[in-house]
Amino acid sequence: MKEGSVVKISGPTVVARDLEGASLYEVVRVGGERLVGEVIRIRGGLATIQVYEETTGLGLGEPVIATGEPLVVELGPGLLGQTFDGIQRPLSALALLSGDFIRRGIAHPALDREKRWDFEPLVRVGDEIDEGRILGAIQETAHLTHRVLAPPGVSGKVVEVKGGKVTVTDDVIVLDDGRRLSPLQRWPVRRRRPFKRRLTPALPFLTGQRVLDCFFPIAVGGAAIIPGGFGTGKTVLEQTLAKFAAADVIVYVGCGERGNEMTEVLTEFPRLVDPRTGTPLMDRTVLVVNTSNMPVAAREASIYTGITIAEYFRDMGHQVALMADSTSRWAEALREISSRLEEMPGEEGFPTYLATRLGTFYERAGRVIPLSGEGEGAVTIVGAVSPPGGDFSEPVTQASLRVSGAFWALSTDLAYRRHFPAIDWVQSFTLYAERLQDWFNEEVGEEWIALREEAMRLLQKERELQEIVQLVGLDAVQDQERVLIESARLIREGFLRQSAFHEVDASCPPAKALWMLRLILHYSQRAALALGDGVSLKAVLAAGLDERLLRLGEVSPGEIEAVGAALMTEIDETLKALART
Ligand SMILES: Nc1ncnc2c1ncn2[C@@H]1O[C@H](COP(=O)(O)OP(=O)(O)OP(=O)(O)O)[C@@H](O)[C@H]1O
Ligand SMILES: [Mg+2]
Incomplete structure (x- = not known):
């Protein structure tokens, strides 16, 4: 092992000398407390290291030891339900070791070494295996089968297989070249995990949010x-x-948000129930959290830790969302590190490689055939961006916009x-x-696309009319146009x-969303016809159908068809009756 010594300390950035031979992105242990760090620059015999832990108290001359490994994560059964920090240290285990706060220099394996899992081998002695091959299965939770995979780059003939109760580090497969494989594998976080082939994004990533699924859907494997x-x-x-x-799996990366916000996640998530399975939501969740009081370097690492875990479940053939x-x-965090390195700053002080870095992150989304060639897996990414002052022209929003496929802009005005x-x-x-059109056509209904377009057209029209109304008042618009304004209101407020x-309303399947749109647009059309038949606008509005339409969100998906069909008839009859009087 190479040993150097600290010659400069600037916050989380430390410079060491005599670390010749250490490579870029190699992990080092810094000082007597063996703080975890990563080499981020080598120049003129000096290695610049970003330290993932508080460096207060660290002194000049303290030792720096190179580990010969890049920053890696542990992958294997036991990831689900866990909460990790940015460099995959388990927060619950750490809290037990060091009290509430993480003590520095603590090394704790990410995956439980004691826990025994039931390993069901899916290869036999004599089988030739290739990289990515499914070696066996472990029922990690009630609803998720963990597939133990041959790591990328590993192939050979199986000479020994061990099934039954095993720990993550037990050898379960031995190959003819003597290689021993256990359920645990490691992967360098900054490198994307390989797969066989990318698939086109043709399936929707259903969110349960009407505005997203209907107006701005994204694909499974999209960003x-x-x-x-x-x-x-x-x-x-x-x-x-x-x-x-x-x-199937959610990786939630809470990155440097306010401390209390992460505390909410940590206390709330374990209490939630997965609405699809009725089991604890944490059973399908991995949390990677960094609060703003944790060092910036760990924050920088956390999204790589998260995406690598996501890719690993993808490789088993699961659908993952990050x-x-x-x-x-x-x-x-990237900006802070860059400025400590005294790099030439780009726009608003962000490093010039900001866009590239964001690109390499979002590119790790995708729907793929895994190395095993069996089934398909996907990683879908949804990244929040907090532009200062809500100004979307700032560099992070702009750079993210270019490398993602959908822009779900939140409006300060709407929130207000x-x-x-x-x-x-x-x-x-x-x-x-x-x-995604074909999928919606086939799986939800042929009207989906037409209704979506009609709803968008109404909203667009409403905007134009509102401008007129603002100029000359509501009286200046004709009754037919007021029906249109009213319909747009129902779409906005009811849909x-x-x-x-x-x-009930928190999540909405597309079949229910379709009924809601159908009803609102049907009402809109019938109301317009009623006006044509001489019914007054006042009478249409007084019929109170809008109240019913506004509450459709609360109708459970199982009842929407019955409720919808009845309301459809009621709309027709009520408006027809008005026309007769
Ligand atoms: N879908 C929703 N339904 C009801 N209320 C909501 C919804 N979304 C946000 N809110 C309200 O808005 C508040 C702020 O939301 P949130 O904390 O998600 O904002 P944020 O954009 O993450 O803020 P920050 O910029 O501080 O991170 C919530 O506490 C809640 O009261
Ligand atoms: Mg927030």
Whole structure:
């Protein structure tokens, strides 16, 4: 092992000499307390190290030891339900070791070494195996089968197989070249895990949020960003997606948000129940958290730790969603580190490679055939962005925009009016909609696309009319146009608005969303016809049908068809009756 010594300390950045031979991105242990750090620059015989822990108290001349390894994560059974810090130290185990706060220099393996798992081998002695091959299965939770995979780059002939109760480090497979494989494997976080082939994004990533699934859907394996000013609902939306989105595994990266916000996640998540399975939500969740009081370097590492864990479950053939809140805090960590390195700053002090880094992160999203060639897996990424002052022209929003496929812009104005989720339907967009059309046509209903377009057209029309109304007053618009304004209101308040805190409304399957749109647009059309038949606008509005339409969100998905069909008839009859009187 190479040993150097500390010659300079500047916050989380430390310079060491005599570390010749250490390579870029190699992990080192710094000082008597053996703080974990990573070499981020080598120049003129000096190695610059970013330290993942508090460096107060560290002194010049203290030793620095190179480990010969890059920053890696441990992958294997036992990841689910865990809460890790940015460099994958388990927070619960650490809390036990060092009290409430993480003591420095603590080394604790990410995966439990004692726990025994039931390993069911799926290869036999004599089998030729290739990289990515499924070697066996472990029922990690009631609903998730953990597939033990041959690590990338590993192949050979199986000469020994051990099934039954094993720990993560027990050898379960031995190959003819003497290689021993256990359920645990490691992977360097900064490198994307390989797969066989990318698949086109043709399936929707259903979020349960009407405004997203209907207006701005993304594909399984796609990437979306949620830019939004202070308090516009980024965290609530990310957490709502973590609860309801259709995924087998959720990796939630809480990156440098305010301390209390992460505490909420840590206390709330373990209490939640997965609405799809009725089992604890944590059973399908891995939390990677860094609060703003943890060192910036660990924050920088956390999104790589998160995405690597996500890719690992993808490689087993699972659907994974990664939520990152907020990527702006990550970018700020990058900026801080860059400035300590005295690099040439780019826009607003962010390093010039900000866009490249964001690109390599979002590129790790995808729907793929794994190395095993069996089944398919996906990583979908949803990253929150917190532009200062809610100004979307700032560098992090702009750079993220270019490397993601959907822009779910949160509007300060909507949030202020308590229209949640505050997705701005004018500014938001998705590049996936066209590719997903076939799926919605076939699986939800052929009217889906037409209704979606009609709803958007109404909202657009409403905007134009509102401008006129603002200029000359409501009296200046004709009754037919007022029906249109009224219909747009129903779409906004009855369809796009959705309460994250209402038991039923919090998540909405597309079949229910379809009924809601169908009813609102049917009403709109019939009301217009009634006016044509001489019914007064006042009489149409007084019929009170709008009240019913506004509460459709609260109708349970199981009842929507019956309730919807009845309401459809009622709309027809009520308006027809008005025309007769
Ligand atoms: N979908 C929702 N339904 C109901 N209320 C919501 C919803 N989303 C946000 N809110 C309200 O807005 C508040 C702020 O939301 P949130 O904390 O998610 O904002 P944020 O954008 O993450 O803020 P910050 O910029 O501070 O991180 C919430 O506490 C809640 O009262
Ligand atoms: Mg937040």
